[in-house]
Amino acid sequence: MASELCKTISVARLEKHKNLFLNYRNLHHFPLELLKDEGLQYLERLYMKRNSLTTLPENLAQKLPNLVELYLHSNNIVVVPEAIGSLVKLQCLDLSDNALEIVCPEIGRLRALRHLRLANNQLQFLPPDLGRSRELQYVYVDNNIHLKGLPSYLYNKVVGCSGCGAPIQVSEVKLLSFSSGQLTVFLPAEVKAIGTENDRVLPLQELAMRSLHHTYHTFLKDLNFLSPISLPRSLLELLHCPLGHCHRCSEPMFTIVYPKLFPLRETPMAGLHQGRTTVSFVAYCCSAQCLQTFDLLS
Numbered sequence: 435m436a437s438e439l440c441k442t443i444s445v446a447r448l449e450k451h452k453n454l455f456l457n458y459r460n461l462h463h464f465p466l467e468l469l470k471d472e473g474l475q476y477l478e479r480l481y482m483k484r485n486s487l488t489t490l491p492e493n494l495a496q497k498l499p500n501l502v503e504l505y506l507h508s509n510n511i512v513v514v515p516e517a518i519g520s521l522v523k524l525q526c527l528d529l530s531d532n533a534l535e536i537v538c539p540e541i542g543r544l545r546a547l548r549h550l551r552l553a554n555n556q557l558q559f560l561p562p563d564l565g566r567s568r569e570l571q572y573v574y575v576d577n578n579i580h581l582k583g584l585p586s587y588l589y590n591k592v593v594g595c596s597g598c599g600a601p602i603q604v605s606e607v608k609l610l611s612f613s614s615g616q617l618t619v620f621l622p623a624e625v626k627a628i629g630t631e632n633d634r635v636l637p638l639q640e641l642a643m644r645s646l647h648h649t650y651h652t653f654l655k656d657l658n659f660l661s662p663i664s665l666p667r668s669l670l671e672l673l674h675c676p677l678g679h680c681h682r683c684s685e686p687m688f689t690i691v692y693p694k695l696f697p698l699r700e701t702p703m704a705g706l707h708q709g710r711t712t713v714s715f716v717a718y719c720c721s722a723q724c725l726q727t728f729d730l731l732s
């Protein structure tokens with residue numbers, strides 16, 4: 435380890451610094467100096483952006499127990515260890531511009547977390563419990579081009595400034611749309627059908643997908659139980675990544691949604707979009723029953 439780096443960390447340790455700046459240090463590994471002996475028990479903010487880290491140490495929470503903000507923007511982190519869930523004071527975690535494919539569910543255990551930045555990664559899905567905590571209000575997931583859905587708990591939180599997922603290349607003519615009053619909304623390309631209050635019976639494929647998902651997810655806890663030949667590949671992929679979860683009851687949806695449109699000016703988020711009165715929030719429900727009973731303000 436470069437002696438200059440050792441010196442910076444030793445000074446921070448001796449003088450009980452609360453902030454430590456290790457940006458632009460060309461670090462390929464988490465500095466051992468930060469983890470030796472007691473670690474840095476007083477450190478509250480650690481800045482390590484623009485290095486080449488690929489993972490984080492398992493004993494991070496033990497050695498840096500008072501971290502409030504952790505900045506790891508622009509590294510090559512592929513895996514975040516489950517131990518991250520033990521950083522009980524963490525309020526801000528920035529993992530933007532890394533190589534994350536999976537976010538461990540333990541991130542959902544961080545009860546103090548307010549800001550989670552995951553933009554520009556390779557995420558395919560997020561932990562279903564993410565956003566359950568009241569504290570978590572800002573989750574940035576822009577530019578994760580394989581991300582196909584968001585956990586239902588995020589529906590009334592800020593999830594980035596330019597949405598998420600790949601920009602849709604399909605022309606609007608091919609997209610399903612629905613209207614409510616003056617507003618017309620085009621639905622994402624994955625949505626194959628729209629349900630209304632009169633459609634009380636789901637299409638057969640949707641019913642089959644939901645019961646398969648229920649069986650494998652609830653009882654076996656592992657969709658990988660299904661062999662690749664037990665379903666056509668496209669359906670197997672769909673089963674792994676539902677197009678969304680019902681905003682009312684969290685039921686996964688695969689082909690059909692029952693949309694309900696709320697002009698944004700009538701929602702609690704209105705303050706975040708000042709002046710943009712044409713913007714609206716679309717709630718996606720799984721059935722005619724959830725459509726009837728969903729209310730944004732309840």
Ligand SMILES: [Zn+2]
Nearest residue numbers: 680683720724
């Ligand atoms: Zn539902």
